[in-house]
Amino acid sequence: MQTPTKLNWEQFLAEAARHTPETFGLSELKALVDRLEITPALFEGKLQFCPEAYARNLLFKNELFEAICLCWQDDQRTSVHNHGRSFGVVVVFEGVMREEIFRRVEGDRLTLVHTRDITPESGLAAAPIGMIHRLGNAGGAGSHLVSLHFYAGPLDEMDVFDLETGTAYRKPMRYLSDGDLPPTS
Secondary structure (H helix, E strand, O other): OOOOOOEOHHHHHHHHHOOOHHHOOHHHHHHHHHHEOOOHHHHOOOOOOOOOOOEEEEEEEOOOEEEEEEEEEOOOEOOEEOOOOOEEEEEEEEOOEEEEEEEEEEOOEEEEEEEEEEOHHHOOEEEOOOOEEEEEEOOOOOOEEEEEEEEEOOOOEEEEEEOOOOEEEEEEOOOOEOOOOOOOO
16 A cells, blocks of 8 residues: 655645645545644644643644644643543654643543653644643653644634532633734635
């Protein structure tokens, strides 16, 4: 069986543009991201870290999907969350990401069901609609983590869960930077 040809960033965006929301499911997103040639040039000028929290740096966004470079310093992690109406794929470029996966046990009360570390050698990690997880930098003191996240449709808001109180709230998403991206239609 022949290995699919790797795509540079422009080819990746052109391939994605061939899809509609009706033809762009999780399996299509995974297959497309798996073909993307991820090189340091993709992040040029986009690696912005923040001392207070992990940084969401927008690489591309249109009505179909978005691509975000997340930059993490040591011990930074997300809240426990889902992706609202979006599904996603993550690729670790540098460092070690810890993913904790939860499931609902009653209302918004959750229990931890699985933990795994994701590295550049791990390949893709998928987050289907409804998945509840927490991500973080597991590399230890002084480490950095750089990960690429692809969401279809764009991740404009998510549900955040409080493990202590068993409650959840809707949180709008924002970016630390949106680079020099032109507006997209």
